[in-house]
Amino acid sequence: MAEQQASPENVLFEYALRLGDDRLILGHRLSEWCGHGPILEEDIALANIALDLLGGATHALEVAAAAEGAGRSADDLAYFRETVEFRNLLLVELPRGDFAYTIARQFFFDAYSVHLMDALSKSKEPQLAELAAKAVKEDRYHVRHSAEWMVKLGDGTDESHARLQNAVNDLWRYTGEMFLSDPTDEAAASAGIAPAAPALKEKWNAVVDDVLARATISRPANEVFMRGGRAGRHTEHLGHLLAEMQIVARSHPGAEW
Amino acid sequence: MKRRKRTLRRTRRANAQPRLERLVAGEPGAVKAKAASAEGEQGDGADSQWPLWEVFVQPSQGAAYEHCGSVHAADGEGALQNARDVYARRGEAIGIWVVPSAAIVASKPEDAGPFFDPADDKVYRHPQFYKIPRGLKGF
Numbered sequence: 001m002a003e004q005q006a007s008p009e010n011v012l013f014e015y016a017l018r019l020g021d022d023r024l025i026l027g028h029r030l031s032e033w034c035g036h037g038p039i040l041e042e043d044i045a046l047a048n049i050a051l052d053l054l055g056g057a058t059h060a061l062e063v064a065a066a067a068e069g070a071g072r073s074a075d076d077l078a079y080f081r082e083t084v085e086f087r088n089l090l091l092v093e094l095p096r097g098d099f100a101y102t103i104a105r106q107f108f109f110d111a112y113s114v115h116l117m118d119a120l121s122k123s124k125e126p127q128l129a130e131l132a133a134k135a136v137k138e139d140r141y142h143v144r145h146s147a148e149w150m151v152k153l154g155d156g157t158d159e160s161h162a163r164l165q166n167a168v169n170d171l172w173r174y175t176g177e178m179f180l181s182d183p184t185d186e187a188a189a190s191a192g193i194a195p196a197a198p199a200l201k202e203k204w205n206a207v208v209d210d211v212l213a214r215a216t217i218s219r220p221a222n223e224v225f226m227r228g229g230r231a232g233r234h235t236e237h238l239g240h241l242l243a244e245m246q247i248v249a250r251s252h253p254g255a256e257w
Numbered sequence: 258m259k260r261r262k263r264t265l266r267r268t269r270r271a272n273a274q275p276r277l278e279r280l281v282a283g284e285p286g287a288v289k290a291k292a293a294s295a296e297g298e299q300g301d302g303a304d305s306q307w308p309l310w311e312v313f314v315q316p317s318q319g320a321a322y323e324h325c326g327s328v329h330a331a332d333g334e335g336a337l338q339n340a341r342d343v344y345a346r347r348g349e350a351i352g353i354w355v356v357p358s359a360a361i362v363a364s365k366p367e368d369a370g371p372f373f374d375p376a377d378d379k380v381y382r383h384p385q386f387y388k389i390p391r392g393l394k395g396f
Contacts, residue, residue: 039306044339048346141341
């Protein structure tokens with residue numbers, strides 16, 4: 001758990017790390033589609049969204065690095081931390097799966113991120129407010145894109161419907177982690193620098209219910225959720241992702257091109 | 258807003274529609290896709306493309322929409338999103354139109370003679386033919 005990090009001066013570091021890691025890892029997962037998209041235009045769209053997420057990650061990790069004040073850069077945080085030091089949601093580190101799986105995961109995250117960034121743009125912490133004001137515009141497009149695909153796949157052929165329903169069923173247990181509270185989240189909320197995670201659930205539910213209904217996909221009844229990512233307890237998939245993502249930076253530390 | 262089974266199935270039907278050949282010429286997979294649509298049905302292979310849409314972007318407020326290219330998409334919203342991602346993500350546009358390529362009626366190369374040649378020998382159709390009267394101000 002993250003209790004030991006809850007001292008006030010560390011709250012901004014921890015909170016920005018969460019924002020950065022979610023976007024860094026999801027951006028990397030999405031980038032795996034580059035050159036493999038189902039159609040050229042969608043390949044470009046996924047790469048665009050991956051780049052938006054990486055831009056958001058860079059921004060958030062810069063905030064985290066400055067808040068930490070230990071001389072680490074955003075790149076150091078991205079490329080020289082171990083699995084247990086990452087604070088991303090389990091949802092974003094899962095393998096990309098098939099296209100339906102990628103879309104369902106993206107939609108669940110987008111519907112969360114757009115409301116998080118909307119609330120965060122009113123943060124008392126100017127660095128987070130600035131980051132969120134930029135990200136919320138991108139997120140509005142992301143959720144429009146992924147929601148459109150949810151409806152296309154869910155309300156498409158028998159096969160696309162079945163694949164999307166499977167993906168939704170598989171991923172559902174990872175969605176609850178977005179709305180769990182812990183000491184870092186509570187400290188950030190009480191300091192007025194971020195919305196409390198549980199407060200986002202109602203808005204997320206409204207978006208998800210609307211889109212699932214239009215996609216003719218049934219909402220899983222399961223309300224038992226996986227957790228651990230925020231405290232550094234990850235699935236076995238994150239280590240493999242990091243190995244690939246970090247190899248160049250670690251093989252050639254300080255390299256520039 | 259209930260949209261019935263609108264995309265993937267419709268896409269297959271749409272593939273059977275004729276396309277503007279000039280718009281797919283030179284495109285990878287175009288020959289195969291055309292051959293397949295001639296047979297009326299195409300499997301789920303990578304060559305089964307969605308219908309083509311022409312993209313027009315408005316570069317700035319008040320400017321005319323200009324044709325900038327085309328995208329494949331299953332429907333209008335998809336075409337709009339693809340157009341945004343392909344043609345308008347670096348600040349090139351403040352507005353986008355997408356139009357089904359099949360809705361465009363185009364002149365043929367063999368029309369060029371009757372359509373355009375007569376303009377060549379009628380210089381008086383150009384304003385430059387006329388001298389502006391001396392003394393005319395603010396023209």
